Amino acid sequence: MRFRWDKKYLYWGVTAFCVIAASIVFFLILSKISAIKGFFGIILKVIKPVLYGLLFAYLMNPLVKTFERPILVQWGEKIYGKDSRKSRSFARCIAILLALVLVLLIVIGLLWLVLPRLYESIQTLVTNLPLYFDRMRSTVEEIFKANQDVEDYVLGLFDNLSQTLSSFLSGDLVNELKTVLVSITSSVYAVVMEIVYIAIGFIVAVYILTSKERFAAQTKKVLYSIFDVQHATDIIEEAHEVNEIFIGFVSGKILDSLIIGVICYISLNIIQMPYKELVSVIVGVTNVIPFFGPFIGAVPSAFLILLVDPFKCLIFVIYILILQQIDGNIIGPKILGQNTGLSSFWVICAILVGGGLFGFAGMLFGVPVFAVIYRSVKRAVEHSLKKKDVPVKTSDFLKIAYLDPVTGEPVSLETVAREKEQKKAEEQKKEQTKIQRKKNTK
Structure with a gap:
């Protein structure tokens, strides 16, 4: 009997083999996950x-x-001379040099302005902490003096917190600092290497900026060699849009946070707030995080001011709420515009998911990354709708209940509501007819 070759069995055999092989590979990856992480590290x-x-x-x-x-x-x-390669090269080199000098001056200037004041604020806080707790205790006694049980309970909590902090600052903190110093001493090599990496990174950045057009041309060349012309063009256009979203968001957010930090420092100076340097730094840095940033920075700042003066803490909370409204409605939109194209709901989702997965970096870059994903999904959905000859705009679907399966025409919400009313009226009429017939029969 001659064996008859059936391609169907070959297809199923290859599929089964691929599934089994993929399962084995997946199991091996899971079993060697630590080694794989070490390799990628x-x-x-x-x-x-x-x-x-x-x-x-x-x-x-x-x-x-x-x-x-x-x-x-x-x-x-x-x-x-004009249109000279040397003139463009000269301009590029000078521009890169000026950019490097400006970045270094900004970093050094900020450190020079902030670090001494920051150190003084922290030193003052640690030194005067027992005094602040005494003031807070007196305030609590004054507030709850009418209710002795509540006063005793709150003061007990306060005493426990005060003792814990005092023991930590007097003993535990010293021991912890010793441990930290030992750890830092043993990790000097790692710190030095990180500084070396950053220095080399600046050198690499100079070479990249010097020949950025050539690198871009080589990238386009590779794309057109791998993909067909249309797909390669789409990838390049998408890359340009992604670049606009990222650079616009990051640079705008940094500028926005710098402005908020400066405004906060000037305002706190005017209203004579304690720890104005430390609080301004906290508010400015946390403002980099969209939406939640001002509130994240306000909580520890308000607690620091509360230790000194509860009334000023209340003023500070009101001021931060006003500043956040000014930033969210005036300063932020003017600087950032609507370059992400995300609603407030999606911004919150992006921050929560990004922060949960990647920490601070995820909270910072979650919004632009999600904006890119959102735009890609939106384009794919709109492309599919156009192929089906279906309305594309979301506003069109606000008035549509569904599309007719036969004609494909949109059926409005008013039409559906009217049909339901007619159906309900017909059912009521039938019910009344049945009741009338029963009465006539009797």
């Missing part, structure tokens, strides 16, 4: 300077663009 450590360089180049690129054009017109073209 080594890879990440090796390429860390390059990653730093890409990040620095990406953040410095807007500054380089800002400086490059005036330098090209004012100096480059006068020295080397």
